[in-house]
Amino acid sequence: MAFYADKDYTVDETVLEAANQVMAGNLGLHWYDAKTEKVKGKPSDPRRGLTYQDLDLGSYGYTQIPENLRTSQSMVARGSEKVGVLPDMGYVVNRKSDVWADNVTDLYEEDKARRWTPAIDVPWAELDAHPLPAPVEAACSQLYTFLQECSLVSLDFAARWVPLINQDFIEQKSWLCAQMLGWARLGEAFRKRALYGGAGLGRASNTAEQGLKEWLWADTFPHGSLSINLSLGGFVLAICRHVAAFAPSKADRVLHGFAMQDTARQTAYGLGQLRYFLSHRANELPATQSYVDFTEHVMLALLGSPELLEPLIIISGGGLEKEQVRSGRLAVSKFIPLVVSEYLERLEAAGMSGRRERSRIPSVIDQIQVAA
Amino acid sequence: MAISFPSTEYFEALKGQMAAQPEKFRRLGFIDTTFGVRVGQNGKARNFVLEFEVFDLKNVREVDAIDLRRVDFAIEGDSRVWREMLENISRNGEADSLHDINTLAHFGEQLKIVYDDPDGHDKLYRFMESIQKFFDLSSKVEVSFS
């Protein structure tokens, strides 16, 4: 085992003595006058309840978290009195600008307030009442297979970083946990939709998975967040908006209505984090530009994956007939530049000025548009 | 008596309907966004700013022009498109998939979403269910079109 207690406490006299003294009524009360700030928070708006923003008070608040956490490596809650020998939890992310975003507490509160349940909030029976034509259902099954791959990678990303991030960033870690549940729920919704339609699952995408793994395994949290939250989140958000707009069934429309809310929150955090990172660490801009130069090919891998592209054409056009494919192709030819344009726009807004000119993606997209 | 669209009175009527269904909007969650609505007609436009907070429409006002730096986003469209959407809502009790805001604005060809900051733009999607349900309340209001 990686961690053993320092001794056998069942035979440790000091433990027995401490316990016996207390249970004999001799209370030491060493904690009673803890050197901490006395506060009494309350809701600023009763309709909203008691938010984390309401508790941004003095030494407890997130505003006062310093950029570098040098003295907190244990599980102590921010603002409590630290005493004795506290364990080192081995956190490797200890700089506020590596994880923080000005919207992170808003997003956490919003996430809890806007929760939903795929099992009951999607009108699954609509798919029985109005079955889709076989090619469209097959396309749905393939699209939802692809979306499950995206969800799993996003889920793993949030989970991977939670235990590595310093405890003092409580609100941000809580947000990552909300993301975890959010992506588990989206994966659930996509799987249920794929299987309920009767066509089973489709084929996994090696193109997409290769790219997704590159994004997932980024060396640093800011770079990984840029890839997974801003880029992948924005990409899945665009798919949700597109499928909702061309929804082949009411179940699909409702599902993507909820899914777009969830993915928009992921995207907003991605943008907020990158903006915070670059505004506090301007010297990181060249390295971040270089990281994006190197990994932006993944956006193409996702957009051009046949396992996404073809089902999207079929869903957008309503079938496999020639005219339907033509119409679907036109819709997808508008969708692709929309995704890329919003992606570059977010990067620019976050502080990566000149990204649009520097990126190699638009030249490929121009060719796609011409081809379509 | 019918309420004219577009007008402050129209949005105030929806605000009243929203307040009358607190559970429905509470269930959808916080909606914290301020956005503009621009309805164009014959080369002119009427502009409104809607300020949502917690579960409610807090304030609506008509403005000469929408300052995109002071709103999250604005939904722009010709009065014909808005009318078609509201009539569809009136007929069905809610917008069908061809007439909801997401569909109409998806490629910016019927309604258009304009914004200064993409973070503001993303709020449209973060609060989409609430925003759509807000416009769907139009089915409970008798609307006339100027």
Added chain:
Amino acid sequence: MAYLSTTNYLEDKNFVDKWLYTMRTGELDLSWMKASTEKIKPHEANARRGLTYRDLDLGSYGFTGVPEKVRTNRSYAPRGAEIPAGVPDSQPWVSRKSEVWAFNTESYYEEAVTRQWNVTTDIPWERLDGVELPETTGKALSQLMTFLTEVEMIATDTPAMWLPRLNPDFIEVKAFIAAQAMDEARHTEAFRKRALTTGWGLMQASPMNEMALKHLRDADSFSEMSVALHLVAEGNVLTLFRFSEYLSPTDVDKRIFRLVMQDEARHVGYGMQHFKYVLENFPEKREVLHAHLDEAENISFAGAAATELTEAFIILAGGGLKRENIEEGIKITTKFNLKQMEEHFERLEKCGMPERKERSKLFQMYQAGVAAAEAAGIKL
């Protein structure tokens, strides 16, 4: 960079040309339509419950059919999909079903999703307006909340740490673990918010308990982590929540403890069902789990020296610091301590480890504690 895709798609002419061709001609390849996957038609077994994971437990997609050793999927492909050549390895550490599975995993997840609650709006915080607890009770409550905040954050880190290590075929377990992480984040939030509304703020950290928390996280295998976290620690905390609800000085505190209790009971439920599953399906693991329990119980016992918690509990239980309050507090705290241990051994027995009592030093302590309590006239 930690991983590089086998292809740089910006430089892959074949990839881009194929894409251009599709967009130009509309000639679709459609090879994905021939995926050799099963066609099934699930139904909602209970329309009120909606479409559950259990309704999808069919054929190659079901969780029942997941083999003990998952050999065929190490990618990010969802279970049951066709897996083409060239997908990357997601590097799972845990691909053995009995290491992670629990009877009813899928139901615990569905329950978690439907029973999410919101600390911000589901606790009647406004009722604290004007409530001034006596200093002793107020500080004791804040100290209890400080301890619980520490506990819940490790309970967030630990499942999160394991989640990406699990084979993607364990969809329902990963989903449950994700829901658990969110539950624990919510608990941290609840206890922190309550501490910061008492007027006393947070109090003092608990070094002895933090050592125990580190032990929870740093286990060698998922099963060992689960027995320490879900069964031992959360089992103890569940008993603590029940007593805390009983001792709560305000309705607001009662409501908090009732809600966190529901979540905690779900985690303990998963832990018990997993423990049963692993003992039944991976019998060689029994001795390993015994050894891990030896350590977990040692650390549980060390908690007796965390007097900052015991004292706060005595004050809350007795209602103050006067002699009669303390005497009453000690009686209740003694019952609580013994109840925690009794329930711990009950759970282990129910899961199929009745012999634990014979091996456990903690059980000997429990028996001695019962005898001492009876001698002191404390009715158990």
